Amino acid sequence: MNSSDHSLPTDFHYRLHATDGAARLGEVVTPRGVVRTPAFMPVGTAGTVKGMYPGQVRELGADILLGNTYHLMLRPGAERVDRLGGLHQMMRWPHPILTDSGGFQVMSLAGLRKMSEKGVTFRSHIDGAYHELTPERSIEIQGLLGADIQMQLDECVRLPAPKDEIARALRLSLRWAERSKRAFEAQPKGRALFGIVQGGDDTELRIESARGLIDIDFPGYSIGGLAVGEPQDVMLAMLEVVTPILPAEKPRYLMGVGTPDDIIESVARGVDMFDCVMPTRAGRHAQAFTRFGKINLKNARHAEDPRPLDEESDCPAARDYSRAYLHHLVRCDEMLGSMLLTWVNLAYYQSLMAGIRAAIAEGRFDAFKAEVKERWARGDI
Numbered sequence: 001m002n003s004s005d006h007s008l009p010t011d012f013h014y015r016l017h018a019t020d021g022a023a024r025l026g027e028v029v030t031p032r033g034v035v036r037t038p039a040f041m042p043v044g045t046a047g048t049v050k051g052m053y054p055g056q057v058r059e060l061g062a063d064i065l066l067g068n069t070y071h072l073m074l075r076p077g078a079e080r081v082d083r084l085g086g087l088h089q090m091m092r093w094p095h096p097i098l099t100d101s102g103g104f105q106v107m108s109l110a111g112l113r114k115m116s117e118k119g120v121t122f123r124s125h126i127d128g129a130y131h132e133l134t135p136e137r138s139i140e141i142q143g144l145l146g147a148d149i150q151m152q153l154d155e156c157v158r159l160p161a162p163k164d165e166i167a168r169a170l171r172l173s174l175r176w177a178e179r180s181k182r183a184f185e186a187q188p189k190g191r192a193l194f195g196i197v198q199g200g201d202d203t204e205l206r207i208e209s210a211r212g213l214i215d216i217d218f219p220g221y222s223i224g225g226l227a228v229g230e231p232q233d234v235m236l237a238m239l240e241v242v243t244p245i246l247p248a249e250k251p252r253y254l255m256g257v258g259t260p261d262d263i264i265e266s267v268a269r270g271v272d273m274f275d276c277v278m279p280t281r282a283g284r285h286a287q288a289f290t291r292f293g294k295i296n297l298k299n300a301r302h303a304e305d306p307r308p309l310d311e312e313s314d315c316p317a318a319r320d321y322s323r324a325y326l327h328h329l330v331r332c333d334e335m336l337g338s339m340l341l342t343w344v345n346l347a348y349y350q351s352l353m354a355g356i357r358a359a360i361a362e363g364r365f366d367a368f369k370a371e372v373k374e375r376w377a378r379g380d381i
């Protein structure tokens, strides 16, 4: 998009349209387009939402995709993506893209990791080559990819963890937040850098982390260090500590969350943006998310069931294909099986978000939440 195009604003900002309890209806405005919140952001790890065409993802209602700094820096390489015109151009997704800083993926995927004040060095899980990720290099990579919303480099501690370990990691992450923000100043206007709240499952450490980030000041705040194995009630308790402290006029992004139930409960506690590999990964593992709950199509009970997953769905994959056919495809490990179920799952997640946004707009979020949870509980799928 060239700067003379005045159709879109050049600066990043959040607009709060309505609240219903702690639930918020809003928009994140970026130079590449508007993200309606609460938003679910499909994960496009290696520059693709696996099994989906970008136009298809857009049609489902996704306003923004996630790209993965760790994967893309290893292959095809950030400088190569830049030479190819950036991630939007390369993957034909002209709408907003958010990238993570890569540290989380290093800790979960790379070999021989060494963490220091400077950053993290590691060996690629692809070819064993050595790489270094510092706050400065992570921002440089995200800039080369062309991400509209970028993340600071942080250290996420798996839970449960000792309090002193959680404290050390959050304080390192605050120092990296400063360095990330300084490095980010070199980037074109209109892009946004989010700070990431850490602090594990400890109330006072969560407060320390949130206050430290607010002092540095960011256009948006991610809530990290969750969805790392803790029970849902611990995650929700940490949201109740953190969201009231974060500025109301800026977006909150809960990283890595989650199931439909996680999402609806987190919206109820003031979260605006979500990402999760769940719908795409489950689709490749024969799992279908529907408004009746989850169905595993590998199960023999579907072998001759002529019904579609959901005849009222406006998603062709959920409405026009029999469970028997989907069962057959997954049993034969046919590509179309993964493609159709990924389509079903992303369609469901986006329809859930659209339902949440409409309910907040009409002041009936609590009733909507009860309805949706009751429908899942009833099952009979």
Ligand SMILES: Cc1ccc(CCc2c3nc[nH]c3cc3c(=O)[nH]c(N)nc23)cc1
Residues within 6 Å of the ligand: 043, 044, 045, 066, 067, 068, 099, 100, 101, 102, 103, 104, 151, 154, 155, 156, 196, 223, 224, 225, 226, 227, 228, 255, 256, 257, 275
């Ligand atoms: C492409 C892409 C995939 C995944 C993510 C989020 C990955 C992710 C978490 N996922 C679950 N829990 C998570 C916590 C953190 C965290 O504390 N910090 C960061 N930087 N990322 C997290 C971002 C982008």
